[in-house]
Amino acid sequence: MNAKREQQTIVVGVTGGIGAYKSCELVRDLMRRGFRVKVVMTEAATRFVTPLTFRTLTGEPVAVSLWADEPDSKVHHISLAAEADVIVLAPCTANVIAKLAHGRADDMLTTTVLAAEAPVIVAPAMNTHMWRKDITVANVSALRARGFAFIEPGRGALACGDVGEGRLADPAAIADAVEAEAHRARDLAGVHVLVTAGPTHEPIDPVRFIGNRSSGKTGFAIAEEAARRGARVSLVTGPVSLPDPFGVEVVRVTTAMQMRSAVLARFGASDVVVASAAVADFRPATFASGKIKKTDAPDAVALVRNPDILAELGETNSGRAILVGFAAETSDIVAYAREKLTGKHLDLVVANDVSGELGFETDDNRVVFVSAAGTEDLPVLGKRVIARELLDRVARLLAARNTH
Template identity: 45%
Template sequence: MLKDKTVVIGVSGGIAVYKCLDVISRLRKLGVNVNVIMTKSATEFVAPLSFQSLSQNYVVCDMFEDPKTWDVEHISLAKKADVFLIAPATANVIGKIANGIADDMLTTTVMATKGKVLIAPAMNTNMYENPIVQRNISILKELGYNFVEPESGRLACGDTGKGKLATPETIVNEVVNLLTQNQDLKGNNIIVTAGPTMESIDPMRFISNRSTGKMGYSIAAQAIKRGAEVTLISGPTNLTPPQNLKKLIRIESAEDMYNAVLNNMDENQVIIKSAAVADYKPKNYSDKKIKKTDDDLSIELDRNKDIAYEIGKIKKDKILVGFAAETNDLTENAKGKVQKKNLDFIVANDLTKEGAGFGVDTNIVKIIDKEGHITEYPKMTKDEVANVILDKVNELIKK
């Protein structure tokens, strides 16, 4: 199953370099073709010849060394990679990749790859916990890069804490998972809506809600990993969009979102409405800032279009998934929305539960289908919830 797969391993400078020899050995025994790129610092710990002997491919260390083939080296390796593994990944390499710096063969090649990237950090505990390093890791995770978390234990410097390179067995298992990752949504086009909408009162003020967009962005990212072509329609968020989107449409108002969904319906088979769309908007917009006075201010509100309801009326054979974020009567309210909006199923969550709702990395959901069947799930990460939703979508596609 793995004999036609290629893993490019980028080895950066750290005491854990020697563990990568075991990683290569294990991958080769599984039939995986392995190419190795080493930074100059990495060669100070282990000689390139050791990696070359185990991988049975020449090792690239210098962008300007004499080429072994007539291919442009970094582009050739980037194209070969089904998975690009960086192990050990130092704070320096993580920082470069997160900030778009490509100044050696490793960082240049990973910048050019379309393969799945897996990063295995290894460094001193204080370095790993440094806010700058954590910010860089968060940026890469939001961009769709995969990570093998470092382990806790005694480090080479004598400190004890989190920062040890994951075991070769763990790393290889993660690589194999990525190599064999399900592409069950390949050939399907999916719209995902995410984030809040903003309804302007005047040039300075607006009505919005607490949605961060995390759930929708997770759905989009996981759908891409499973082979789908994804159009992400996003309200204002601070999130970095996932890599390899078919289309990213940024909107502000509920009207903007309605038009964006409508304009992209024809080319998509699935619409997942995870955005938190404002139900109301100011009836009258003031093009000048409303000045404060000694009197109270009243703002009259009009109803916005219910996007899921409007799409439900014209969806025909398309799959339409809704969301219900409630603080009371969750099941009853969600069931009513399934019928009213002609949804194929709804994802319901109780905002009062710890670990559910806006601004957190987890969620606790129920899925209710049009026949009224209810499936409850425990607290999971939003990526896990995303895959539960996509599993359900895939079942409907196959019917």
């Protein structure tokens, strides 16, 4: 695992703030840490530091305009986005934060960020009043919910003469955050992760089924994040209306029995299984091959139990793969999660309360991680951020297992 580590590329985005001169120190620091650094600047940033400075420091061309003639004739914002292992925006203006929060892409820097799959770290720097403005606060929280990481600005005397929050964080602290993210960007290299997602549909006749409200968003976010971190990912999903995540083997199934076959076929090669699918516990005992007419409606639909796929994996696993289960409950969620953890021989259970507004179909969720080590209560987070937190724990469990 992780046998060869080639040099990682950090794209440093510099925007039009007075702190832009500190980006030179950040660039130097990242290079000293062994990264290849490419700089992209906004037009405003070039008023503060010249592209020549960064080109000289990095030995790489500096991207400013979307319309510049590139000698290698590649579509530069796309190639930059694809090359980036981590993107860091330092300093990041209120303006660029606002543009990113709304998905705007009207210059080289914002277009690159929008086109990138890499994690983005934002180090804001601005006047205290700009930083505290409710619109800026809302833009920052919108970006956080979408998985952008922020390095809070520091307090102190600002260039404008005000004293308060808004100063660009220390370049060394920014470089530390970049280094941690770069490590995370590869921490599942060579690991095979199997994810299940979505509901299952258990047919009554060709047009009717028993199902549930799972949207598959959490499982898809986990699959996408695992692939981003270098894992080979198979995603077995029930019927959902989500597009295939990039770089993931997607197997679309309908019923619990089909999901079981697809999972069992891949389990042997998997180092990690994250079972987030809401598999139907029951299926109709019989299937009518023609649509049941209204006039022939039965009084009741006889049900039979579906196999418990995760319990089956737990029984045969004997500690080989890391097994993660989900428990969506409406009461006593931790107690139930603990029961699931031991009963199904799991390493981690992600428990959440679906009695309120959060859970199925939402973009945010509040989860509790339950493992042999204890219980961790997380705040309300976006599903992408939850995926990241979950895979951090999985990476630690894998590391602990590999050292034993």
